[in-house]
Structure formats: C-alpha cells, structure tokens
C-alpha cells in the first residue's frame with residue numbers, strides 16, 4: 001500500500017465508506033455495493049435529445065447527448081444521495097461510465113451547469129461540477145467554471161413545472177468570456193425538461209462555441225414531468 005492508500009484505509013476506519021446509491025457499507029476503495037452495481041443498467045436513451053422514447057425535437061442547441069442512466073431506481077437513489085451532499089461516490093461512478101463513451105479528442109473542455117454561490121455553500125459542492133470533474137479525470141479534459149453563472153434564487157428547481165423551469169433557466173447567464181471555436185461538453189446531473197441544458201448550451205454558442213454536446217448522469221424518462229415533480233415533493237416531506 002502506498003501512502004495515499006494507507007491514508008484512505010485509515011480514514012475508512014473513522015468514516016466507513018458507503019455505497020453511492022443505497023448507503024450500505026462497502027470496502028474503502030469501492031464506489032457502489034455489489035447489489036447496486038449489478039442493478040444499474042445503462043438505458044437506451046436517444047443520443048440526440050437524451051430521452052426515451054425520442055422527443056423528435058430538432059432545434060436543440062446541443063449537437064448530441066451522452067446520458068448514463070434513466071432517472072429511476074438505484075440511479076435515482078445515487079443522484080438523491082449526491083444532492084443531499086453526503087456521498088460523492090455516485091459522481092465518480094458516473095464520471096467513469098460517461099468517460100468510457102465520450103471521445104476526448106472531440107472536445108476541448110467540460111463546462112458544468114453552474115450553481116449559485118449560496119447553494120454551493122449550503123451543500124458544500126455543485127454536483128454537476130463533481131460529475132464534470134470525474135469525467136475530466138477519466139478522459140483527461142479540463143473543467144472550466146468561468147464560462148457560466150447562476151444568479152441567486154430562493155426557488156428550488158425540482159419544485160417547478162415545465163413553464164416555470166423555462167423562466168427559472170433565465171437565471172443562467174454568460175460570463176462574457178470568448179469561446180471562439182471551442183468544442184464544449186456541457187455537464188449536468190439530471191436532464192429533466194431540458195430547459196436548463198438548452199439555456200446553458202445556447203449561452204455557450206452565443207459566446208462563440210463551435211460545438212456544444214451535453215453529458216448528463218441521468219435522464220428523466222417514462223413519466224410525465226408532473227408525476228416526477230409530485231414524487232420528488234413526496235420524497236422531500
């Protein structure tokens with residue numbers, strides 16, 4: 001064991017490692033328990049819109065979508081665990097999964113969907129940035145957090161319906177940097193209505209990006225948006 005591994009092993013005695021999805025205790029060097037690892041199956045999501053079935057939308061500001069899982073079952077548990085701010089293992093797992101499919105040579109950098117400063121202070125991190133960093137580590141792309149800004153808001157996005165989400169997406173703004181000719185991989189944790197990703201992709205194009213593709217951990221499928229909101233609210237209570 002090298003020094004780093006000894007440190008991780010010792011830390012594990014104090015803070016035992018847990019599965020990124022269900023929270024079960026796992027070995028210090030693992031990310032998921034065997035049960036969750038076996039039941040996470042990649043979904044056949046459309047590479048154009050990121051949905052299943054395809055929405056048929058043809059005017060999307062991103063050229064393609066890389067999505068690891070449908071937002072349900074263990075994958076959904078993993079995202080919720082990330083959002084609660086207590087376990088980053090699922091972000092690392094998603095980074096590796098997505099990294100296997102994304103051709104590094106096709107992009108210049110990764111831009112995570114930003115989070116307002118106050119929300120980051122509450123949670124300790126921006127989960128989109130953590131997933132982006134994990135993709136970057138697996139395929140060797142830099143992460144840029146200086147391209148987009150999220151203005152502060154008291155509204156939690158998962159409480160919103162589709163129309164309100166489009167309004168809420170206006171809180172995302174361009175930083176003003178020039179991105180002339182850059183090929184960008186925009187990254188977020190969950191693709192819901194797509195209003196956030198579309199707004200951010202459109203801003204990156206306005207800043208000069210030659211190509212914007214989207215990488216998301218999970219995509220909401222098989223349920224109407226309202227049902228998704230309702231079950232989320234039930235879970236919060």
Ligand SMILES: [Zn+2]
Nearest residue numbers: 019022033036
């Ligand atoms: Zn598990």
Ligand SMILES: [Zn+2]
Nearest residue numbers: 046049054055
């Ligand atoms: Zn599609």
